[in-house]
Amino acid sequence: MTEDLSRYDSIRAVLWRGDRLRLLDQRRLPFVEDYIDCTTPDDVATAIRDLVVRGAPAIGIAAAWGVVLAGQRGRDALADALPRLRAARPTAVNLMWALDRMQGAIADSPDVQALVREAQAIQDEDLAANRRMGALGATLLGERVGVMTHCNTGSLATAGYGTALGVIRAGVAAGRIERVYAGETRPWLQGARLTMWELVRDGIPATLVADSAAAHLMKTGAVQWVVVGADRIAANGDTANKIGTYQLAIAARHHGVKFMVVAPSSTVDMATPSGEAIEIELRDPGELLTYSGQRTVVDGAVAWNPVFDVTPAGLIDAIVTERGIIEHPDAARMRTLFT
Numbered sequence: 001m002t003e004d005l006s007r008y009d010s011i012r013a014v015l016w017r018g019d020r021l022r023l024l025d026q027r028r029l030p031f032v033e034d035y036i037d038c039t040t041p042d043d044v045a046t047a048i049r050d051l052v053v054r055g056a057p058a059i060g061i062a063a064a065w066g067v068v069l070a071g072q073r074g075r076d077a078l079a080d081a082l083p084r085l086r087a088a089r090p091t092a093v094n095l096m097w098a099l100d101r102m103q104g105a106i107a108d109s110p111d112v113q114a115l116v117r118e119a120q121a122i123q124d125e126d127l128a129a130n131r132r133m134g135a136l137g138a139t140l141l142g143e144r145v146g147v148m149t150h151c152n153t154g155s156l157a158t159a160g161y162g163t164a165l166g167v168i169r170a171g172v173a174a175g176r177i178e179r180v181y182a183g184e185t186r187p188w189l190q191g192a193r194l195t196m197w198e199l200v201r202d203g204i205p206a207t208l209v210a211d212s213a214a215a216h217l218m219k220t221g222a223v224q225w226v227v228v229g230a231d232r233i234a235a236n237g238d239t240a241n242k243i244g245t246y247q248l249a250i251a252a253r254h255h256g257v258k259f260m261v262v263a264p265s266s267t268v269d270m271a272t273p274s275g276e277a278i279e280i281e282l283r284d285p286g287e288l289l290t291y292s293g294q295r296t297v298v299d300g301a302v303a304w305n306p307v308f309d310v311t312p313a314g315l316i317d318a319i320v321t322e323r324g325i326i327e328h329p330d331a332a333r334m335r336t337l338f339t
């Protein structure tokens with residue numbers, strides 16, 4: 001596949017600076033490109049919780065660097081930091097996976113440089129996985145297709161290039177995709193604020209739609225694939241991703257639109273048997289009661305704000321990982337790549 005990676009891969013959201021972790025503040029995009037520096041593991045845990053950095057692989061990478069910051073402060077700081085980082089957000093298993101890897105590195109060597117090497121490896125491997133998944137996933141698309149995506153799964157959510165957005169980048173570079181439709185992703189607007197920013201920067205033909213326009217869009221025939229990322233894939237292929245993904249999968253099946261999940265192996269959790277066992281993060285109802293900081297709902301109203309949902313494996317046509325593609329996933333097919 002001929003692909004100009006430099007054209008489609010210019011954004012970096014997580015930057016290690018030797019004694020600090022620099023994070024692109026995703027709360028302020030697309031209009032303000034501002035970075036915040038984390039100098040303590042608690043700074044990193046707070047940045048993850050407050051969505052300065054978000055997206056499953058990116059929060060795992062940030063947490064790994066948070067462990068390095070703790071290691072620079074000594075053994076007691078490490079013991080303190082690990083549970084705090086682990087508790088920052090519950091659904092994306094990449095966070096726990098990265099912390100388990102860092103704990104393994106701590107057990108192997110007391111040397112801070114060994115922790116630096118492990119965190120850098122986690123970051124580098126994620127970028128390599130994304131490029132591999134991009135190439136693999138693009139082969140499934142067909143020719144001149146319309147693609148719908150949800151939330152933000154791009155460079156901002158990963159070490160770079162992206163998962164679902166990596167497949168979209170590779171598909172556009174190969175001339176397979178005519179147009180990308182991004183759902184705005186209420187209430188935090190990852191699609192409107194972040195995905196549209198990445199797509200427009202890369203010159204990819206992209207149209208924003210309200211989340212509630214998805215089924216109507218599919219009915220027009222403009223979309224052949226829904227391509228999304230994941231926060232946790234259970235052992236039977238059930239997949240947790242941003243709230244709204246499940247209803248996209250239902251609408252896609254109804255309209256004969258294919259549904260692809262793209263995620264690195266760090267998102268696969270074979271210890272969780274099915275989606276039923278995945279903890280769904282509930283965030284502050286205030287995120288729903290306001291828009292851009294302005295209250296939009298009458299005082300006294302209440303809101304329910306789950307920020308992920310689970311798409312059953314039966315609604316997924318393909319799970320793309322850097323280890324390979326699993327079509328029509330179920331527990332047996334998952335075991336062929338993940339034992």
Ligand code: MRU
Pocket residue numbers: 054055056057092150151152153154157158162163164190228229230231241242243307
């Ligand atoms: O709440 P967020 O913005 O962290 O949620 C992100 C998502 O749901 C993404 O789709 C998922 O993490 C995959 S990112 C490559």
